[in-house]
Amino acid sequence: MKYKELIKKMTLEEKASLMSGKDFWQTQDLPQHGINSIFLADGPHGIRKQAEAADHLGLNESIPATCFPTAATVANSWSVELAEKIGDYLGIEAVAQKVNVLLGPGINMKRNPLAGRNFEYFSEDPYLAGKLAAGMIRGIQSHGISACVKHYAVNNQEERRMVIDTIVDERTLREIYLTAFEIAIKEGQTKAVMSAYNMLNGVHTNENMHIMQDILRKEWGYDGVVVTDWGGSNDRVAGLLAGNELEMPTTAGETNQEIIQAIRSGKLQEEVLDECVDRMLDLIFTTEEVYAKPYKQQFDVDEHHRAAQKAAEESIVLLKNEGNILPLKQGVKVAVIGDFANEARYQGAGSSIVNPTKLDQPWNGLKESGFVTIGYEPGFERYGKKSRKRIEKACALAKNADVVLLYIGLDEATEAEGLDRHDMRIPQNQIDLLDALYQVNPNIVAILSCGAAVEMPWIGKVKGLLHGYLSGQAGAKAMLRILSGEVNPSGKLAETYPLQYEDTPSYRYFPGKEVSVEYREGPFIGYRYFDTANVEVRFPFGFGLSYTTFEYSDLQVDRDGVTFSITNTGSMAGMEVAQLYVGCESGLIFRPDKELKGFVKVHLNAGETKRVTIAFDDKTFRYFNVKTDRWEIEEADYKMMIGASSADIRLQDRLFVEGTEAPIPYEKEKLPTYYSGKTNDVSVEEFEALIGRKVPVSKWDRTRPLGYNDTIAQCQYAKGGLARFAFWLISFSYWFLRKIGKRSTANIIMMSIYHMPFRGISRMTGGVINMPMLDGILMIANGQLLKGAGHLLRERKKLVKGAKGL
Ligand code: BGC
Numbered sequence: 027m028k029y030k031e032l033i034k035k036m037t038l039e040e041k042a043s044l045m046s047g048k049d050f051w052q053t054q055d056l057p058q059h060g061i062n063s064i065f066l067a068d069g070p071h072g073i074r075k076q077a078e079a080a081d082h083l084g085l086n087e088s089i090p091a092t093c094f095p096t097a098a099t100v101a102n103s104w105s106v107e108l109a110e111k112i113g114d115y116l117g118i119e120a121v122a123q124k125v126n127v128l129l130g131p132g133i134n135m136k137r138n139p140l141a142g143r144n145f146e147y148f149s150e151d152p153y154l155a156g157k158l159a160a161g162m163i164r165g166i167q168s169h170g171i172s173a174c175v176k177h178y179a180v181n182n183q184e185e186r187r188m189v190i191d192t193i194v195d196e197r198t199l200r201e202i203y204l205t206a207f208e209i210a211i212k213e214g215q216t217k218a219v220m221s222a223y224n225m226l227n228g229v230h231t232n233e234n235m236h237i238m239q240d241i242l243r244k245e246w247g248y249d250g251v252v253v254t255d256w257g258g259s260n261d262r263v264a265g266l267l268a269g270n271e272l273e274m275p276t277t278a279g280e281t282n283q284e285i286i287q288a289i290r291s292g293k294l295q296e297e298v299l300d301e302c303v304d305r306m307l308d309l310i311f312t313t314e315e316v317y318a319k320p321y322k323q324q325f326d327v328d329e330h331h332r333a334a335q336k337a338a339e340e341s342i343v344l345l346k347n348e349g350n351i352l353p354l355k356q357g358v359k360v361a362v363i364g365d366f367a368n369e370a371r372y373q374g375a376g377s378s379i380v381n382p383t384k385l386d387q388p389w390n391g392l393k394e395s396g397f398v399t400i401g402y403e404p405g406f407e408r409y410g411k412k413s414r415k416r417i418e419k420a421c422a423l424a425k426n427a428d429v430v431l432l433y434i435g436l437d438e439a440t441e442a443e444g445l446d447r448h449d450m451r452i453p454q455n456q457i458d459l460l461d462a463l464y465q466v467n468p469n470i471v472a473i474l475s476c477g478a479a480v481e482m483p484w485i486g487k488v489k490g491l492l493h494g495y496l497s498g499q500a501g502a503k504a505m506l507r508i509l510s511g512e513v514n515p516s517g518k519l520a521e522t523y524p525l526q527y528e529d530t531p532s533y534r535y536f537p538g539k540e541v542s543v544e545y546r547e548g549p550f551i552g553y554r555y556f557d558t559a560n561v562e563v564r565f566p567f568g569f570g571l572s573y574t575t576f577e578y579s580d581l582q583v584d585r586d587g588v589t590f591s592i593t594n595t596g597s598m599a600g601m602e603v604a605q606l607y608v609g610c611e612s613g614l615i616f617r618p619d620k621e622l623k624g625f626v627k628v629h630l631n632a633g634e635t636k637r638v639t640i641a642f643d644d645k646t647f648r649y650f651n652v653k654t655d656r657w658e659i660e661e662a663d664y665k666m667m668i669g670a671s672s673a674d675i676r677l678q679d680r681l682f683v684e685g686t687e688a689p690i691p692y693e694k695e696k697l698p699t700y701y702s703g704k705t706n707d708v709s710v711e712e713f714e715a716l717i718g719r720k721v722p723v724s725k726w727d728r729t730r731p732l733g734y735n736d737t738i739a740q741c742q743y744a745k746g747g748l749a750r751f752a753f754w755l756i757s758f759s760y761w762f763l764r765k766i767g768k769r770s771t772a773n774i775i776m777m778s779i780y781h782m783p784f785r786g787i788s789r790m791t792g793g794v795i796n797m798p799m800l801d802g803i804l805m806i807a808n809g810q811l812l813k814g815a816g817h818l819l820r821e822r823k824k825l826v827k828g829a830k831g832l
Contacts, residue, residue, distance in 0.1 A: 070130020113165020145477020278793020376443020444777025
């Protein structure tokens with residue numbers, strides 16, 4: 027232990043007090059030992075430091091900070107350098123705001139396109155997500171503070187996020203859901219990890235010895251701190267045993283007492299606490315060093331704004347360019363249509379929300395730029411209401427233009443933390459507008475703003491399509507520079523765009539049932555599925571156009587990597603993202619046809635050729651063998667594929683690789699669907715054969731009284747009339763708020779009340795309601811109104827007395 031001497035001097039109470047927050051964002055200080063509080067702030071694409079009223083829902087304003095493009099956007103750049111640069115700027119701003127731990131990046135896999143926080147995550151591919159995250163972490167931590175990679179692990183949906191039990195087989199867990207964390211932790215050297223709200227295979231993630239001890243600590247050698255997600259702690263002692271140092275936010279000392287009691291009763295060894303304190307002290311002391319000397323309390327707002335613009339420029343994806351309608355020719359008359367042109371959609375809702383230092387708006391930018399604009403019309407109502415009048419006005423304007431720039435996308439209430447989307451469509455009123463515009467002027471360039479994949483049955487009606495994702499406070503300007511051709515687009519999709527939602531592999535198993543969600547599709551998520559199962563998609567993973575063209579040639583494969591040439595065969599300088607995919611040819615162990623194992627982004631002037639190398643690493647040939655319980659290499663021929671996207675393989679070769687001689691882990695006849703790769707409809711029996719046990723009952727047990735881990739939504743069948751009434755009231759408020767167009771407020775009800783487990787009432791109220799009081803509330807919910815109310819009042823009195831020291 028690094029701080030053994032100091033720890034020896036601390037009392038049990040003092041040590042335990044470091045294990046949970048002092049308030050919503052800060053840790054406990056112990057001035058008598060020279061230990062300061064440290065500040066944790068969201069993340070991930072800008073600093074959200076709340077100076078006053080604190081919340082984890084993104085409700086109250088924070089100190090202005092640069093809003094960079096969200097992770098889903100940055101991922102399209104496929105540039106580790108860019109991610110690192112953004113991290114660098116985030117680090118500068120975090121220091122200026124005296125933040126010690128920046129709560130990001132978020133690196134959960136995009137298992138399903140509807141998952142509400144996809145805009146905050148990088149990719150459906152763990153290798154890409156891991157590499158970008160590692161870059162961002164290095165950038166942030168180069169300023170002496172800590173990043174906090176989140177949410178560990180398998181947190182891939184918002185529905186019932188605080189209680190849902192994720193059922194996933196060990197190989198899929200390792201290869202798909204943990205690999206990004208492994209890369210972020212080993213290559214990024216993050217000092218902090220945030221555990222996830224959900225359960226994994228029956229155990230809360232922060233209590234899960236398998237992922238917290240066997241994998242995180244022992245296999246990956248992680249010696250940093252694990253912090254719970256806000257309010258995510260279930261059994262504090264079990265969490266501590268698993269190595270979860272910090273619980274956030276404060277519980278006013280209640281859970282520290284639980285730790286103390288556990289030690290006094292012999293349930294927990296004091297050494298376990300000491301180890302946790304040691305790691306916590308290391309986080310505190312190392313991230314405080316920067317503030318011990320004079321540090322920069324200001325940052326150059328304009329420079330950071332320009333950096334955000336540059337990041338967006340590298341991340342925008344050109345998806346369609348019929349007849350080379352883009353870049354716009356000099357002097358063309360453009361009509362600007364779409365509400366998002368006037369008020370940019372540039373970030374998502376929830377805890378990641380940033381109060382931007384500035385905000386570029388497309389329409390203002392267009393007016394000031396060299397474009398010949400003939401006017402602006404909103405064309406549709408942002409939150410989906412139909413308006414014939416708006417469409418008519420937009421058509422009248424479009425008629426007189428050479429090109430229509432149509433700004434469409436999803437609104438901010440649709441993409442929000444705490445809620446998954448209901449479908450993959452953009453609102454019908456926008457599609458109606460496009461249909462009408464197409465009748466009067468087919469020269470339409472659509473500019474799409476949203477943080478996740480959408481269906482595009484309307485794509486035939488646009489000639490150009492640029493996807494800006496959620497491109498941050500300077501995204502509008504970046505887009506204009508792409509439209510004008512000052513910047514050549516170089517982004518490529520970090521997720522697949524299916525033709526329709528029903529084509530997604532997890533379609534039948536998302537968001538699961540009342541208690542659990544079964545990842546029956548196994549490792550076949552994203553392109554791993556579409557490719558192997560031969561399902562046609564709208565846009566494949568890794569796809570993106572440029573204003574120039576690239577040719578690939580002269581592939582050379584050797585033991586250490588692949589080398590090949592790329593030539594810019596067009597007339598404009600540009601950047602190309604070349605991707606290395608590997609596929610095993612043996613067929614003995616089921617696998618996706620191809621998996622991303624490396625990538626490179628190269629800048630090439632017109633006519634220029636460069637020879638590039640992608641080196642192999644420890645992930646290139648490995649698979650996780652559930653029989654030997656370790657990573658192995660299968661002896662086989664491997665297809666080495668160099669692609670401009672996962673579906674556009676330009677060069678190919680074969681390499682024989684010697685294996686580790688591990689036994690084949692599966693009995694093929696028991697897993698026919700997995701061996702076919704068509705895992706969008708796996709029977710429960712076959713899934714059970716894969717996971718090696720029965721799946722848990724997925725329905726609520728309505729006969730049991732409600733307990734700590736049951737959600738407020740379960741009050742619908744509570745014994746107590748008051749609880750059922752409360753449920754009705756909550757449901758009614760949700761319905762009513764949506765009815766009157768207050769969707770964001772309605773969302774907050776879902777996110778912070780409806781799906782919250784009862785224990786959350788105590789975990790999130792900073793000690794106002796403690797666990798004994800919660801017992802009273804549960805008695806009331808379970809039909810013991812008087813007994814419960816009495817208990818509640820008595821416990822409240824005790825708490826108040828205790829606080830007054832009586
Ligand atoms: C989110 C985290 C966030 C935390 C603090 C939680 O609701 O899941 O990502 O860092 O709140 O705001």
